[in-house]
């Protein structure tokens with residue numbers, strides 16, 4: 001292998017991590033050459049599948065006539081629950097998630113049968129022709145209805161600390177109210193897809209767009225009544241996952257595999273956008289009832305919240321989502337006496353699932369809403385009330401669930417942002433503007449973020465990797481994480497290149513494959529680079545150690561003195577090009593590949609008491625947003641946003657800034673324009689981009705200043721970096737509260753605008769009317 005033009009650097013100057021590098025597939029992305037699951041060349045004889053969906057929210061199935069489906073052009077076969085060779089279940093934790101409806105349907109969009117045909121279009125046309133008779137049952141659609149009916153998919157969660165009752169009695173002021181925060185569709189650009197190819201002797205290869213290949217492997221094996229070793233799942237990349245492909249790729253993988261097993265032919269199941277939105281779960285909407293006591297300075301003395309999530313018809317990941325919501329209700333604030341409840345309301349809607357933040361955003365926004373109200377009630381700037389309640393460093397530093405915070409930088413980070421965004425000067429300018437502007441009103445808000453990093457299910461915090469050094473000196477890495485655009489492969493390549501002293505172009509990463517690294521966790525909880533980076537580092541270090549031993553044996557000196565940098569191995573005063581040493585090592589029969597493993601240390605969690613040390617560390621951030629609202633139409637615009645995010649010692653600042661920007665805009669969409677709306681019969685009416693509005697480029701602020709906070713992880717994370725995938729989704733709380741601030745100016749900041757999320761134009765007008773009526 002040729003290593004052209006690499007400058008000779010000293011060991012100290014050489015690094016492959018901590019530097020801005022383009023995404024490993026950036027060029028392929030823009031050239032249209034990056035292969036997604038649907039781009040894999042189809043095997044001869046491939047059939048195409050479509051799902052037949054329930055048209056009722058809650059009903060017994062009286063009869064299903066599939067003859068009209070079979071009679072459609074191109075149809076090869078139709079499969080129902082009776083055709084599933086193994087278990088009819090694709091639930092990730094609790095087994096309440098049928099692949100195909102069995103006698104009862106529980107939401108509009110629930111799959112009842114699989115039709116396979118000679119083309120995608122023929123399969124879709126045929127799927128609509130079934131004649132299904134239902135006996136309707138009463139549906140429960142909203143979290144409020146679920147709460148009233150005590151309809152839950154899991155026992156409610158309860159976290160208590162201190163003595164709320166006594167603290168309320170001491171509190172001079174109390175704020176009490178309700179809030180509704182809507183859900184969100186993941187809207188990955190590449191929809192759900194699986195392509196199942198039968199192999200010899202019960203083998204099944206499933207190419208699948210998934211964040212969780214190992215779980216797809218297990219679900220497919222169960223559905224087929226086979227062992228895990230029969231099933232291989234592979235994913236080179238996703239066109240976005242955002243949590244929507246953590247558990248809910250399973251239905252598609254299992255359906256394609258069932259059809260492939262039954263027909264004996266390769267089967268591709270690609271959801272079109274409407275079906276994808278009708279069938280799969282979304283971010284949970286939350287309904288909150290809160291009561292918070294505080295003193296004259298705005299310090300919170302007692303906080304009580306009861307959250308009800310819309311779980312949908314089955315448990316899916318709602319338990320861990322609710323747990324994360326409970327563990328993020330504190331956000332950046334010390335709450336001495338708390339009583340936090342969360343109930344996963346069972347409703348006749350899609351089974352809600354992971355979405356970037358995983359309940360964290362829903363937990364934290366409630367306390368931010370309350371703090372916003374306290375500030376208005378006291379006539380103070382909300383930033384001052386926030387600061388008043390921040391976690392301390394030596395005291396007031398234990399979370400309600402018992403973890404002591406040892407890495408708190410929220411004070412410094414917020415102070416830096418307050419300065420750099422000129423928060424105080426702009427606050428004054430906005431007050432002046434609003435006094436002379438009767439229709440257009442501006443608003444400003446600064447909101448902080450603290451986000452716990454680790455799966456809150458402890459055993460999931462593990463990862464594996466393989467590093468192969470080939471005889472020509474080129475390196476191939478395989479790890480258990482999946483690439484969904486977030487740049488995990490780029491970061492893992494950097495980590496391996498760093499260990500072996502190579503430039504990035506000598507390292508390549510292959511598709512995630514259950515036959516390479518076994519028993520992997522989902523790429524989720526923002527831990528992908530943390531876990532797989534460490535596992536790959538472990539593997540690379542083992543190879544490096546063998547090479548160092550060999551080099552010292554060959555050239556003298558201590559193995560511990562051998563250095564790897566500048567694409568060469570430096571031993572006893574000599575520099576040997578990496579490929580040359582590798583070649584010699586191979587001939588000397590040195591093992592040039594290795595596995596690696598990592599398990600995050602120090603984690604514990606007791607679900608019964610809801611206490612322990614669930615997070616490895618916390619990531620911090622803050623953002624300032626300035627908006628202008630048209631009080632006659634409810635239209636608004638984000639004029640400027642400043643975000644400061646703590647990525648520790650960033651592995652790749654370019655990728656991390658991209659993650660912060662993307663999460664900010666995605667979170668802004670959740671809180672403003674993206675509205676999920678079900679009709680009275682429980683049919684999701686916003687199931688396409690025509691009716692569901694995600695942010696476009698014109699919604700991004702012209703003035704968008706994203707920076708990384710200078711920091712270093714106090715935990716021994718991979719190169720002292722911090723996770724970046726999810727936490728910045730909470731930064732656009734500042735947009736929501738800036739809108740609320742603008743609305744509040746209509747009443748001279750005397751009345752708390754009752755603003756639910758998403759703050760659509762209609763919701764903004766409703767809140768303005770309420771403020772005017774109360775002023």
Ligand code: MTE
Nearest residue numbers: 240241242356485486524525526527528725
């Ligand atoms: N970025 C892109 N471009 N696409 C995605 O689907 N998913 C987010 C985040 N950033 C996502 C993304 C979610 S939900 C998670 S949990 C993390 O990436 C997962 O990747 P990581 O752990 O490697 O950061």
Ligand code: LUZ
Nearest residue numbers: 320358454455456457524525
């Ligand atoms: N916990 C968590 C989880 O914090 N984030 C996740 O994505 C997750 N997924 C499954 C189970 N627990």
Ligand code: MOS
Nearest residue numbers: 243355356524525
């Ligand atoms: Mo992300 S919601 O943890 O996949």
